Amino acid sequence: MVKSFIxxxxxxxxxxxxxxxxxxxxxxxSLIEKIIRQxxxxxxxxxxxxxxxxxxxxxxxxxxxxxxxxxxxxxxIKYLPKKKEIGIYNEYVIxxxxxxxxxxxxxxxxxxxxxxxxxNIIDILKNSEYFENSKPFIVHRLDKETSGVLIIAxxxxxxxxxxxxxxxxxxxxxxxALVYGKVDDSIKVMKDNLVYYENNKKISQKAISNIKIIKxxxxxxxxxxxxxxxxxxxxxxxxxxxxxxxxxDDKYFLSDRKRLxxxxxxxxxxxIKFMINNTQYNFxxxxxKPFEDFLKKNI
Numbered sequence: 153m154v155k156s157f158i159x160x161x162x163x164x165x166x167x168x169x170x171x172x173x174x175x176x177x178x179x180x181x182s183l184i185e186k187i188i189r190q191x192x193x194x195x196x197x198x199x200x201x202x203x204x205x206x207x208x209x210x211x212x213x214x215x216x217x218x219x220x221x222x223x224x225x226x227x228x229i230k231y232l233p234k235k236k237e238i239g240i241y242n243e244y245v246i247x248x249x250x251x252x253x254x255x256x257x258x259x260x261x262x263x264x265x266x267x268x269x270x271x272n273i274i275d276i277l278k279n280s281e282y283f284e285n286s287k288p289f290i291v292h293r294l295d296k297e298t299s300g301v302l303i304i305a306x307x308x309x310x311x312x313x314x315x316x317x318x319x320x321x322x323x324x325x326x327x328x329a330l331v332y333g334k335v336d337d338s339i340k341v342m343k344d345n346l347v348y349y350e351n352n353k354k355i356s357q358k359a360i361s362n363i364k365i366i367k368x369x370x371x372x373x374x375x376x377x378x379x380x381x382x383x384x385x386x387x388x389x390x391x392x393x394x395x396x397x398x399x400x401d402d403k404y405f406l407s408d409r410k411r412l413x414x415x416x417x418x419x420x421x422x423x424i425k426f427m428i429n430n431t432q433y434n435f436x437x438x439x440x441k442p443f444e445d446f447l448k449k450n451i
Contacts, residue, residue: 294421
């Protein structure tokens, strides 16, 4: 028995294997490759590869795969927010249109659930009026501890568009940070090879950020930062590398320096700008009260 599907706009430019997992059955990548080699999946009547990028209107035919069972993944437990909690997020919404929402993310909450967190932005917003007829798509991330501008797409087409814009560096972000120490005026750019480990394999990634001092004294500095690349914990690592860790950072700090007992990480995604269809978008997010209070009191 053959099952036929027509690719809609939501999956335009999606990989065939990714489409298969979402729309047919979740199987290991190696098994999907095997099924394709056995000619059990055809696109427009032709044999293809798992990496093939689908186009709207493509005909996908799936031949008998009834013997295969879905991968036994533990189903993620979704966070179910109360109505009152959903309503609180109205005050954080900066922009809401048919394709995306822009949020001033509060600090202390992750964008999505993880091994160490349950409550998250996505599960809260998917139950809100902003995603009543759609679902939220993550297009970039902010650390749990970081506040500020966060874009969430409402459909797959815009999710793919934003992902592409981030990849080709056509989305420009500006952060504000409060750090320990008086940063030298001569430091204009931070360039590093940031190292992380994946499956016991050492991986080094080039990281570049522009840095501008807004205000400083002997104890602290107030900085504007423009990351050119987008590495995990990039700004936090780079500022530590030059000897000026972010105030409130319990992960990247100098062990020989006395640290203030502050709950909030003083890093804020302040601005984001990009262009879509010749329309320029600029969004700003006001920093939170702990950030404002520290700034007024100490710098």
